[in-house]
Amino acid sequence: MASLLHPQLQLSRQYGRVFSVFNSQIHTGSGLAAKDHYKVLVLGGGSGGIAMAARLKRKVGAENVAIVEPSEMHYYQPIWTLVGAGAKSVASSGRSTSSVIPSGVTWVKSKVAEFDPEKNTVHTDCGKKISYDYLIVALGLELHYEKIKGLPEGFEHPKIGSNYSLKTVEKTWDALKSFKEGNALFTFPNTPVKCAGAPQKIMYLSDAFLRKTGKRSKANIIFNTSLPVLFGVKKYADALWEIVKKRDLNVNLRHNLIEVRADKQEALFENLDKPGETEVFKYEMLHVTPPMGPPAVLKGSLLDDAGGWLDVNKNTLQHKTYDNVFGIGDCTNLPTSKTAAAVAAQSAVLDRTVSRILKKQTPDKAYDGYTSCPLVTSYNTVILAEFDYDGQPLETFPVVDQSKESRVMYHMKADVMPHLYWHGLLKGIWGGPGPYRTMMHLGMK
Template sequence: MDIKRLTPAFGTAPQLTPHDVEQAAREGFRAIICNRPDGEEDGQPTAADIGAVARAAGLAFAHIPVTPGAMTDADAQEMRYALDTLPGPVLGYCRSGARAEKLTAMADALIAGPRAAPYDILIIGGGSAGIATAASILKRRRGIRLAIIEPSDDHYYQPGWTMVGAGVFDSGFTRRSEAHLIPSGATWIKGSANSFLPDDKQVLLDDGRRIGYGVLIVCPGIKLDWNAIPGLADALGHDGVTSNYRYDLAPYTNRLAKAFKGGRALFTQPPMPIKCAGAPQKAMYLSCHRWEKAGVLAHSDVQFHTAGPALFGVAAYVPALMDYVDRYGIHLNFGSKLVEIDGPAKTAIFEQADGDGVRRVAERYDMIHVVPPQVAPDFIRNSLLATPSGFVAVDEATLRHPVYPDIFALGDACSASNAKTMAAARKQAPVVAVNALAALDGHPPVAAYDGYGSCPLTVEAGKIVLAEFGYGGKLMPSFPNWLIDGTRPSRLSWLLKDTILPPVYWHGMLKGREWMVKTQPIESQS
């Protein structure tokens, strides 16, 4: 088989045989497109025959038959869609390979300029923020050409991992198929963004595909940098080292806490920013409550090591948390940053600042719950869109990029100073949806985000301190004080997290149902 490599992401070939399909798979192709109509000549394998062999070999397959000299714009659009959605590299074939090459050139021309963008709105990230924003947009404007770039097959309700670690939820309760969550009317481009070409209004994927857009929304989440702490990656999941920040490890947290019979338990929190800044403490309080009921807390040395200067960033919630710190006998260590793990020796090394500078302190442990340092994804940090912090630059109210008015960002990847929580994304999604549609129509932003975020601090099984706040730490309770006083532990708040919020997430937020998150006009925010 004679393969002509046009780009790293695409090649062409003459008519394939079943044997050629196996060769294509060996050479790294992940999808095949047939551009030849069936029955052009005697003995020609049908597209269905080649497609069956391709799928058996683990390759995706598409049939876009065209006639030489009669290829249309509709054919090019169909080819563009296939190139965007099939995993790369892609091999196209016809009788000689010429039609596949010509049709691909026509498909590429569709993204040559901003007027010919194949997608009106392109979203990077199929997590909470991306799915919710897509659903909100499609609720407002059916028929819009919208695509979501996302590499993962699974979608996770990450706020539930704290409850998995406490033995309240089963881990499977927090996972669903990504394919079943992509909103109707949206195209799923299964792949990973690699870089931005904002002047050309294109996104480059890892496999070489270029995706054009009219408006871009960036929300790929945050990178958990497990390798930033020497020894951590190798120690996770055994020898008492766990973290609720990973789906596969939250059940191990539950097993460790259940089997704990006393000793030293360490809980760590890295420097900000991190997603769900209360999660490091949640794991600690729920473990302590379990040990208190089991009668082993009195024989335990529980330590909280945080790189920050305070227990929580909003002072109004600290007194209630300190009541539990005192009740559980937790030793607080501020300005204490985990810098190394020796798994076999069950020893954690911390850097702690004192009057004489920074000293390294070694702490032995029987169990340690680690929260990894967190940074912006590499392709954002190294892009023209990033602030010095590495996150996507945005106006804090409109969530629009200050240089590129056709680009918005939300969720954990944006630079807004709000807390990085699912509740923040739930509030941001309709704001970005409204403003992105305005930008697509050539109008300025019309809605503003107030910085709202929420952190249900699980201080014991059955009670939660419901922290809700906006920019600058302003308290923003969703309920009247007589119903839920967020500064005090509440059983009703536990019911909210345990029973109400999961269906609100799956059946409300991800479906574009904007319960309790009505967008506010920009004027009302001034």
């Protein structure tokens, strides 16, 4: 193969750390110029994309794998809950994309512009057409602050932040620090979201901070959620309702944020159970969880479902129409919560699925919908929710009541899980706690 390469490219391979070859905005970990065809093409350089590239390069060779990703930086977003509460720095959440791309895998630094699964090709925004044998779609989801009237321009004002965006997460901490008295308001939108526990985690942390600083007696803490429940799994919802009552937090169900009047410090909500009825809430602090949706490039393509999400088999993660297309993570229509923990479990299943298909065999491992949500309830406690497709608890630790607040689980969230992310999931060697759960339950789960 090497003898067929241009001499300059052979030199680049030999001295990959010295020379860089750029071709149509394409970079590679090993210094090789880009090809127009790859055995495995991965779309998206988030957690799912990097994890699958790391896994599949071991099966087909790094030179046969490419990742399409425009961003220069990669962020561990679950830690932004703690950044917004002043417990972690935003700098600790990010690393350069080049440092997390698996070595030898080609990095196509572009956006996906169009799918053509009939011809096994993808077009990028820089005019590149790349063909593939197998396609992994890991494009995440998109935030839509603009669907709330008054945003995103409202973030130019003080007292308002959002832990879901790099640009606004530190504004949450600024708003919390400057809080004096009045309403501290937290929202949950009327769309699917990633990390569905995060909108209320910052409420519990804010409550803890205001108690610690002696301001809690002057604060009215409100959680306005579009959902009909506080949390989707009853076992954990019951535990959270107890915390809400004990800490005098106010929860309004079926309230959806539709407008922010940041100059007046007002937020307008619609009552989803009473169409046409709205209510204005004044705020001294506002945390916004934005509406979210599938990547625009997926919507209307041959790969999406009726809602615009990647249409995959919920057991194998294989596309329902195109056998050589697979999905992982937030961009899919898998009926489970969109979390990094779900991506980890999915990566192990998808690895097995693709491995079998590469050998012309039938997939034999099913994803059970496992996901996890460490519900941070203070600066040193967490309720570790783990559950499956059916919303049934699927817990790892049999001797612990995971619906109870735990200091140990907090340290797992704050310290252990980031390490597992950077050095396990992104390296393709952490596929969730499934094997450990089986051992701890003596093979019965």
